[in-house]
Amino acid sequence: MRSKASRDPKKIIWISVATEAIGCLLLVCGELASVPMAWGLGLAIIVAGTCLMVVQLLSFARRPVLSTEAGTTPGANEPGVLYFDSLVRLSEQGIAFLTSSPSRTVPYSSIESVQSLEPTLRNGKWRIWGTGSLSTWFVYDGHRPSRDRIFVATIKGQTTKLGFTAEDSFRVETILRSKGLIRT
Numbered sequence: 001m002r003s004k005a006s007r008d009p010k011k012i013i014w015i016s017v018a019t020e021a022i023g024c025l026l027l028v029c030g031e032l033a034s035v036p037m038a039w040g041l042g043l044a045i046i047v048a049g050t051c052l053m054v055v056q057l058l059s060f061a062r063r064p065v066l067s068t069e070a071g072t073t074p075g076a077n078e079p080g081v082l083y084f085d086s087l088v089r090l091s092e093q094g095i096a097f098l099t100s101s102p103s104r105t106v107p108y109s110s111i112e113s114v115q116s117l118e119p120t121l122r123n124g125k126w127r128i129w130g131t132g133s134l135s136t137w138f139v140y141d142g143h144r145p146s147r148d149r150i151f152v153a154t155i156k157g158q159t160t161k162l163g164f165t166a167e168d169s170f171r172v173e174t175i176l177r178s179k180g181l182i183r184t
Helices: 009-032 036-061 169-178
Strands: 081-084 088-091 094-097 104-107 111-117 136-138 150-155 161-164
Touching (some): 009 036, 081 169, 094 161
Parallel strands (some): 136 161
Antiparallel strands (some): 081 088, 094 104, 150 161
């Protein structure tokens, strides 16, 4: 039986990032101290961490996409659910981000506004997960480069915005507009 940590791709990615950081530290220490063995070990650890991350990202990208047909997805027929796909669930209460670990729900009352943006390099088209500028945190979506819209939510009382995508951005934008959250 696989451990719980091995099932969570984000934990594996963080472990591989930590592994690479240790490898870099050994590499620098080996170079500064002129110890070839430490340098070689550091390089090997960096390569192992990178391989671990690539394998995890590829396996996570191949996971089956949940169907959005009524009755085929868990949670799709729950009362109050307005929209549901493998990335987000919009209900009467708020938005649940399903690829967060654990899944995070933001009530509509906590959202100041949402921008609906055309994907570009500048606004996160290639940002699969995390942040590049510390101003916007993107929820994991391995297919973000192929999405037609990117949503950026400004949360009340927080400086970091929350970026996300959906499989049917038109429906999500319509729902958010009906809630008065879309800022043009």
